[in-house]
Amino acid sequence: MTDTNIEITSLDGRILKRVHATNLQGADLEEANLHRADLYGTDLQEANLQGADLQEANLHEAYLQGANLRGADLYGADLRGADLQEANLGRANLHRADLYGTDLQGANLRRANLQGANLQGAYLYEADLRGAYLHEADLYGADLHEANLHEAKLQGANLHGADLHGADLRGAKLYGADLRGADLYGADLYGTDLRGAKLHGTDLRGARMNWQSNHLISERLSQAAKNTAQTKLAELIGQKTNDDWPELVALDHPEKEWAQNTMQGWLKGSETLPWEKTAPTECRPSEMLSAPPWLQI
Numbered sequence: 001m002t003d004t005n006i007e008i009t010s011l012d013g014r015i016l017k018r019v020h021a022t023n024l025q026g027a028d029l030e031e032a033n034l035h036r037a038d039l040y041g042t043d044l045q046e047a048n049l050q051g052a053d054l055q056e057a058n059l060h061e062a063y064l065q066g067a068n069l070r071g072a073d074l075y076g077a078d079l080r081g082a083d084l085q086e087a088n089l090g091r092a093n094l095h096r097a098d099l100y101g102t103d104l105q106g107a108n109l110r111r112a113n114l115q116g117a118n119l120q121g122a123y124l125y126e127a128d129l130r131g132a133y134l135h136e137a138d139l140y141g142a143d144l145h146e147a148n149l150h151e152a153k154l155q156g157a158n159l160h161g162a163d164l165h166g167a168d169l170r171g172a173k174l175y176g177a178d179l180r181g182a183d184l185y186g187a188d189l190y191g192t193d194l195r196g197a198k199l200h201g202t203d204l205r206g207a208r209m210n211w212q213s214n215h216l217i218s219e220r221l222s223q224a225a226k227n228t229a230q231t232k233l234a235e236l237i238g239q240k241t242n243d244d245w246p247e248l249v250a251l252d253h254p255e256k257e258w259a260q261n262t263m264q265g266w267l268k269g270s271e272t273l274p275w276e277k278t279a280p281t282e283c284r285p286s287e288m289l290s291a292p293p294w295l296q297i
Contacts, residue, residue: 069087221262
């Protein structure tokens with residue numbers, strides 16, 4: 001990289017200082033105007049960039065470990081391969097930023113705006129993404145192992161092949177997200193919205209279930225199914241809503257006991273199955289629900 005000097009200005013255009021672009025370690029750049037600045041490979045470890053304007057800046061392979069970027073505007077910034085371990089990006093604007101292969105281990109991204117961002121192959125192990133906005137973000141193959149995504153907004157996000165092993169997804173919005181081939185082993189899915197999500201081939205073993213998501217229950221039963229009848233029963237459950245548990249309890253199907261026993265094995269702690277919380281509706285044998293023709297054996 002060719003070393004150059006750059007001017008650091010305030011948001012009102014005042015020149016604060018001229019610095020060497022290769023080493024800004026520990027620099028105080030709070031609210032600095034670095035719009036479209038070329039900071040390729042620059043050392044910004046522990047730098048204070050709170051509230052800075054870094055829109056469309058080139059931070060490709062920059063060193064930002066422990067940097068304070070809280071509230072910074074990184075719209076469309078190039079952060080490919082950057083090192084942001086333990087960086088503070090709380091409430092930062094990363095809309096449409098390129099974070100391909102970026103190291104964000106342990107980073108604080110709480111309530112950050114990552115809508116439409118490219119996070120393919122990013123390393124987000126133990127990152128804090130509580131309440132983050134990730135609508136339509138591309139997280140293909142990203143490592144989110146043990147990440148905190150509590151109440152994160154991931155509608156329409158691409159998580160194909162992502163590692164979410166042990167991740168906290170309580171209350172997260174994953175409506176229409178692509179989770180095909182993702183690893184959700186041991187993840188906490190309590191209260192997660194998975195309506196319309198693609199779950200084919202997703203590893204859901206050991207996950208804490210969202211018992212209000214029949215789509216999730218259906219997919220997990222499908223993965224456990226060992227014959228056509230079990231597969232079809234799983235599909236039937238996927239077509240129902242949480243309001244239909246009394247109907248499913250009354251369902252006269254040869255694999256109902258298999259489904260109940262399988263779901264029983266998913267319970268965590270003091271959890272109970274949905275129908276155990278629902279007062280059974282008394283019905284005469286003639287009123288027992290029969291499986292539709294396509295479910296008959």
